[in-house]
Amino acid sequence: xxxxxxxxxxxxxxxxxxxxxxxxxxxxxxxxxxxxxxxxxxxxxxxxxxxxxxxxxxxxxxxxxxxxxxxxxxxxxxxxxxxxxxxxxxxxxxxxxxxxxxxxxxxxxxxxx
Amino acid sequence: xxxxxxxxxxxxxxxxxxxxxxxxxxxxxxxxxxxxxxxxxxxxxxxxxxxxxxxxxxxxxxxxxxxxxxxxxxxxxxxxxxxxxxxxxxxxxxxxxxxxxxxxxxxxxxxxxx
Numbered sequence: 154x155x156x157x158x159x160x161x162x163x164x165x166x167x168x169x170x171x172x173x174x175x176x177x178x179x180x181x182x183x184x185x186x187x188x189x190x191x192x193x194x195x196x197x198x199x200x201x202x203x204x205x206x207x208x209x210x211x212x213x214x215x216x217x218x219x220x221x222x223x224x225x226x227x228x229x230x231x232x233x234x235x236x237x238x239x240x241x242x243x244x245x246x247x248x249x250x251x252x253x254x255x256x257x258x259x260x261x262x263x264x265x266x
Numbered sequence: 267x268x269x270x271x272x273x274x275x276x277x278x279x280x281x282x283x284x285x286x287x288x289x290x291x292x293x294x295x296x297x298x299x300x301x302x303x304x305x306x307x308x309x310x311x312x313x314x315x316x317x318x319x320x321x322x323x324x325x326x327x328x329x330x331x332x333x334x335x336x337x338x339x340x341x342x343x344x345x346x347x348x349x350x351x352x353x354x355x356x357x358x359x360x361x362x363x364x365x366x367x368x369x370x371x372x373x374x375x376x377x378x379x380x
Contacts (some may be wrong), residue, residue, distance in 0.1 A: 258306070
């Protein structure tokens with residue numbers, strides 16, 4: 154079945170550091186890929202998405218590129234801020250799955266001032 | 267205005283009780299979902315409704331019964347609560363069932379079973 158694997162956390166970085174959170178997926182079809190972010194005490198919010206191979210999703214300085222050849226969707230940001238501290242979830246939705254989203258296990262990110 | 271709102275935010279109750287969580291979305295979306303997030307933050311879908319019809323029903327004990335009176339509401343009733351039901355339950359909605367549609371989440375209901 155479909156699955157998402159993302160790097161385990163927690164990840165701790167200093168402010169202005171470069172961020173990469175790795176995500177790889179397994180799917181039978183051609184899924185849409187998402188990154189969601191969860192701030193403490195809140196629900197998940199969509200950060201960015203890509204719906205086909207080679208698409209790049211971007212938002213708030215974060216980027217991720219849909220790589221079909223490596224089945225990956227790594228999240229990157231060039232210079233993180235303290236306000237980026239949150240849990241990040243990689244996710245996929247397969248066209249044959251009636252919009253069911255499969256989430257990765259989440260990566261907790263902490264940014265030091 | 268809150269897009270997806272669920273009540274209550276916190277629910278503390280005894281084992282064996284029956285409880286309900288309510289969810290409403292004002293986005294005009296056709297599809298709604300319930301997810302369970304465990305203590306390790308792992309998030310798993312439980313149910314999905316599209317225009318009041320059940321379309322996803324994962325392997326969930328039949329003590330859990332969703333009800334959708336209209337497409338803006340999806341409630342979750344839980345009978346005979348058990349310790350393992352302690353978790354955060356999230357409601358979400360999306361415009362359609364298309365897989366490229368993002369989902370909008372509520373702030374969660376933290377359920378604690380004593």
